Amino acid sequence: MAKRREAELRQQIAMMKATEKGGPDLREIPIPPNFREIVIESYDGTQDPHTHLQAFQTQMYISSGNDRLSYKLFSGTLRCVAMHWMATLPAKSIQTFSDLASSFVSQFAANKVKRLEVSNLFDIKQAREENLKSYLACFNNATIRGLRAGPFSDALALRKPASMKEIHACVEKHVQVEEDQLERRKAERALSHKDSKRPTPAKEDKR
Incomplete structure (x- = not known):
């Protein structure tokens, strides 16, 4: 369990470094003192990406978060395959949260739940x-x-x-x-x- 947690932390650190190559420095994006913590189910690469993104954006809206803060916090909602995907994004491929959201949905589009008739x-x-x-x-x-x-x-x-x-x-x-x-x-x-x-x-x- 400890080794698994250590591996996840290493992936998160690598992911943050990869993200910083493209967009703004995550360390320079402040979190407001009264910001409400984002509580949603982690995305592991098997669920509908649209559903996860919508849940995240709804929580950010309720907490009065902006795109820069969304850019910083979105990576914390990923794990497993999704976390690895973000850690291996090409340098400078992500400049804004909109870029990140589009790439995320495109990468996991195969998991989109088909709309029922x-x-x-x-x-x-x-x-x-x-x-x-x-x-x-x-x-x-x-x-x-x-x-x-x-x-x-x-x-x-x-x-x-x-x-x-x-x-x-x-x-x-x-x-x-x-x-x-x-x-x-x-x-x-x-x-x-x-x-x-x-x-x-x-x-x-x-x-």
């Missing part, structure tokens, strides 16, 4: 020995994964529903919000169109 839900079959509760849990998770990013998917991610009933309740609430917003935008466009057709008052001749 509605038709995929019909392929989810209940196994012979699988109980109904377990089957419905798989169905619910597949439904959530198939959603586009937006307020509704964010709400489900923050509070995972335990049943289809909870999903339906959440759906109804967000459908109502979407419809209200749509009606409001229509009314605003109609009012704007009406104002644009209103004749401009003639200027008074001061002669």
Whole structure:
């Protein structure tokens, strides 16, 4: 265990040195005194890179971190294959966090989780020995994964529903919000169109 930890630390040091060759000196990027520690699952090279990057950026946003700080802290969320990849990046290949994020997603693109379509839900079959509760849990998770990013998917991610009933309740609430917003935008466009057709008052001749 001690040898394994020592090897990981050596890789982290090598990784930091490799990163410093390209972008700003990591030692010169200060961490604010009240900065909230980033707590996310480490990325080992087998998960969806988009999911990891999104989780990291969300934590940085909540903690009011900027791109320079993201550049410094992102390496601390990597381990195993992902850590080795970053340690072996070519010199001067990374200048900004945007460069790092793009390279990271590109390197591990093969692990991206395929977006589900509605038709995929019909392929989810209940196994012979699988109980109904377990089957419905798989169905619910597949439904959530198939959603586009937006307020509704964010709400489900923050509070995972335990049943289809909870999903339906959440759906109804967000459908109502979407419809209200749509009606409001229509009314605003109609009012704007009406104002644009209103004749401009003639200027008074001061002669």
